[in-house]
Amino acid sequence: MYNELQKRYVKEIKTNQEQSEAIKNLTIKIHELEHNLQEQRQRIEQLECKKVSWKTSAVSGKRSRTPEGEVTSRRDISKKKESCCNKYLELLLKEIKKLKKENEKLSTERRALKNELAGLDKDFFEEIEDLKHAVQESVKLNNQYEKCLKQISVMYGLPFIAH
Helix, strand or coil: CHHHHHHHHHHHHHHHHHHHHHHHHHHHHHHHHHHHHHHHHHHHHHHHHHHHHHHHHHHHCCEEECCCCCEEEHHHHHHHHHHHHHHHHHHHHHHHHHHHHHHHHHHHHHHHHHHHHHCCCHHHHHHHHHHHHHHHHHHHHHHHHHHHHHHHHHHCCCCCCCC
């Protein structure tokens, strides 16, 4: 019974430590994801600002020559930049959606772990301490019984094997 209680106690402590570590890691990961999300939002704002500035320069309609000697207008250049910008924005938006899903998943997992830890209330740990004390007392009593048995076996000349 003592060994079973001791195993249960050790198992509960390990589980508690693992869950605490998991919560800590998930919290760190959530903060990182939130930081990444914030950075991506800033990038989007910057790209939108650039997009607006490209549109305003395209409205002026000035023409220039490319290194190959072709005549192009700023509208043509801005369309190329805009299509590149749109692709980049799409990639960023996909990444943001992916990060949001991961953040949501981690938040759900974190809540579940917190709920699981909530089941380990103060009474549980007090009960564990009480059991620990009871086991220590029974070990002392067992040691005393063992001494008595040794004395009796010596008195009657019986072999005694201690475990």
